[in-house]
Amino acid sequence: MxxxxxxxxxxxxxxxxxxxxxxxxxxxxxxxxxxxxxxxxxxxxxxxxxxxxxxxxxxxxxxxxxxxxxxxxxxxxxxxxxxxxxxxxxxxxxxxxxxxxxxxxxxxxxxxxxxxxxxxxxxxxxxxxxxxxxxxxxxxxxxxxxxxxxxxxxxxxxxxxxxxxxxxxxxxxxxxxxxxxxxxxxxxxxxxxxxxxxxxxxxxxxxxxxxxxxxxxxxxxxxxxxxxxxxxxxxxxxxxxxxxxxxxDVERTAVDAMRSLIWLEERTAKHLAAGTAESGDPAATPTPAQLAAASRAYPMPLTTLPQVAPPSGINFAEVKADPAAAGASELERLLAQLGFESRGEHRTKPVSLWTLGDARIILNRQQARGVAPAISALGFDVENSVTAVARALQLKAVAVPRTSQANEEVLQAVEAPDGTEVFLCQDTLWAEEFGAGLPASATEPPAARIDHINLAQPWQHYDEGVLFYSSVLALSPQPSQEVSSPAGLVRSQVMQTELVGGERAVRLALNLAPWVQADSVRGTVADTFQEHIAIAVPDLIATARACRARKLPFLEIPENYYEDLDARFGLEPQFLATLRELDLLYDRDEQGDFLHFYTATVGSVFFEMIQRIDGYDGFGAPNAPVRHAVQHAAQKSK
The missing domain is CATH 3.20.20.150 (Divalent-metal-dependent TIM barrel enzymes)
Incomplete structure (x- = not known):
């Protein structure tokens, strides 16, 4: 073409x-x-x-x-x-x-x-x-x-x-x-x-x-x-x-533009391979032979890319911080209070690994001078990392240079538009390079895992981020929403995998920071570009009580919220009292219920602990304005 x-x-x-x-x-x-x-x-x-x-x-x-x-x-x-x-x-x-x-x-x-x-x-x-x-x-x-x-x-x-x-x-x-x-x-x-x-x-x-x-x-x-x-x-x-x-930037915009046409060529070939003008599914995955035939079937040739399945999970999240920066030691304390265990230091790098069940958080102190805690990298589980990276490079992504020793796993990564490093992982063998490594069996609790990540996007790269994750990782963008905050409306775009057996392997939310925040450099100012990592657990109330016992600083939810919650849902009084006691938030959709709570923010990062009940598929969006308001008040008081 x-x-x-x-x-x-x-x-x-x-x-x-x-x-x-x-x-x-x-x-x-x-x-x-x-x-x-x-x-x-x-x-x-x-x-x-x-x-x-x-x-x-x-x-x-x-x-x-x-x-x-x-x-x-x-x-x-x-x-x-x-x-x-x-x-x-x-x-x-x-x-x-x-x-x-x-x-x-x-x-x-x-x-x-x-x-x-x-x-x-x-x-x-x-x-x-x-x-x-x-x-x-x-x-x-x-x-x-x-x-x-x-x-x-x-x-x-x-x-x-x-x-x-x-x-x-x-x-x-x-x-x-x-x-x-x-x-x-x-x-x-x-x-x-x-x-x-x-x-x-x-x-x-x-x-x-x-x-x-x-x-x-x-x-x-x-x-x-x-x-x-x-x-x-x-x-x-x-x-x-x-x-x-x-x-x-003119060159960056041109690259984003070219990526969009490469994406369109491939999606058009898939549409043609689906075989119907009215109902061809552009997200369908035809066989390689069908795709090749469709790409050559018409005078306008359509270039296709190495085919990859959507990621099957979030392998890890990495937070970078200068150990001398405010919040670095507080971040480790926060992880311990959430129930994460330290698996030790990497054998050759100033990097440590923390785990809670299948949720893995890496704390990176490399090249972090002056950096307050901020999300710096995400790992996604893929079937074939070499093929996945080859596809990303053909989509104009930039490879992340990474030095590895002879006895270390070679991890493939590219850079997202906001600077986040995206690692494409086939396994967790890399964890053996840390002190105790991973536990023999994940029983702490068994179902704990990273449910979703919220990344804040600079205003000039928001749309570019949507295309990057949909084209490189085959995530499906959902209709964008706007959430109110004291600093203005926050536009949010969810990128996710399809439901399989009532579960989604990957959820990623891209948030456009309000203009009042947008001119600051990402990760250098504590109240700019707040982002978070959400951990799913099987029993949120038990988790919250254990975190309370470990003196975790919760985000304090105002009483007005619970009065409104009672008016909207008519919750059982004892259950509502438990929510009040533990600063828990609640939501409900047509499938099920959602419980969650937030930690205080360290640098630009905070954590959310969640429980999805009976197939709830959202993010607790009605509660987002409450979270934004409480975080804003907490920052103003610092």
Missing amino acids: RTGIATVCLSGTLEEKLRAAAKAGFDGVEIFEADLVTSSLSPEAVRSLADELGLGLDLYQPFRDFDSVPDELYRDNLRRADAKFKLMDRLGIETILVCSNVATASIDDDALRAEQLHGLAELAADHGVKVAYEALAWGTFVNDFEHAWRVVADADHANLGTCLDTFHILSRGWDTEPIERIPGEKIFFVQVADAPKLSMDVLNWSRHYRVFPGEGQFDLPKFLGHVARTGYNGPVSLEVFNDTFRQA
Whole structure:
């Protein structure tokens, strides 16, 4: 598949955008008119730079408000177009994007539109240019891709075709199956963007909230599957308007963008392998032979990646801290009060291992000068770590360099967008490198394990994190939620494996820190980017009493919470009294019940102990505002 990106997706100058696109591995770019107009580079210099970088210049855009206008304006529009066609010749670009008219001067007459677009195509042919006509979602009269195609078909000119844009089609909820009725040779260009599903004006939605494929909620594999079936074999190019991307590092954004197209190619091949246009499951796992056949079945080839199953569990969580920093000794005391046991020091590194049943926490003091306790790495159980890392590297992840001695396990890791190191583990043999290692049998208690991890994300990398974990680890993103806190709304995106036998192997929550916190460096300020590790136990009340006996500092829950809890659920009085006594929180869903409590925060890390009863599948979200408020008050009092 030929990959492309519009320069409007990226920050910086036109030269910086071209260099970043080339470095990320794109085949071509769309030149957005404003980027050229404001550039100090001549059209000839832009063409020369693109040639030097190995980039194709695939599209010039946008040309607006051309069609269905009065004769005088039509003649003026042809003059405008002639100037742009001459400019495109200097750039070496063969295709121009013409948007459906959004101006008040537009006349609702399809015959006139077809006639005027035919005249434009005639002029374009004189310059060796092709015209791709696109229906804008907010077009005055043409806002539907089928309508745009009918006009193109009526105009009947070899140099006139249509452009399909996922946002303009999917934001309006149009049925995508009719795409297959458009001849592939008459689709001159395809633009893709994802987006969260929002209830707002479609123009503002488009201008500010588009994201890269895999970071929103549109069914892009289904869309591109329809396109593939037409026989189209041109560029698939990103056109994303996003305020965050236009402020973020240009090279990093380009890499994230390229990762999104690699993800989309693979998901489209899986969709096609599923074999149905309407109900193909993009999350399905076809056999390698089926996937290979689907990737080669159409003129547009689709690259696939090494196939991996979702992780089967969380192997460990690592917290990094300077032993001289405030909270380092408090962290070890906190683990002991939770019931964790120290398994000793690593034989060659300043690292220690703590366990509670199958829950493993590593305390890392390497290269930690000045670092208050913060989550620094996560380990996931995978079937084949070599294959999993190979897939991650093809998805543009960065490998984590790690020095190992001859008698140590070689652990494979890549870096997540927020800097967290992600280890892909096949077993726990690495634990033998620590003092006592792991116990012979996990009976302390037997069902204790890491249930989920909450990671706070810097504002500029939040969407990138969603795509990273869904593409690299095959975790499924859930609809995002917003939780209130004293510092503002916290946006949360859960990434998780599918339910198997009523259990989920991995749950990961990515939280977007409020803007008031977002400018601080992660892990260096105690009240910034609070994150936590949740441990599931079989009997939370017994665990809480044991922790109380060990003098664990609980997060103190206000009495108002319990009065509200009683009003909502009508709990048995003795049970409610136990919750009050132990500062426990409670929730219920259609499956079952949820008990949990929180520790105080050390550095930027705190712990949550939980019990899921009868298949409860949430996170106690109604209790999150209480937790945020109590933590905020505790920090203010320090």
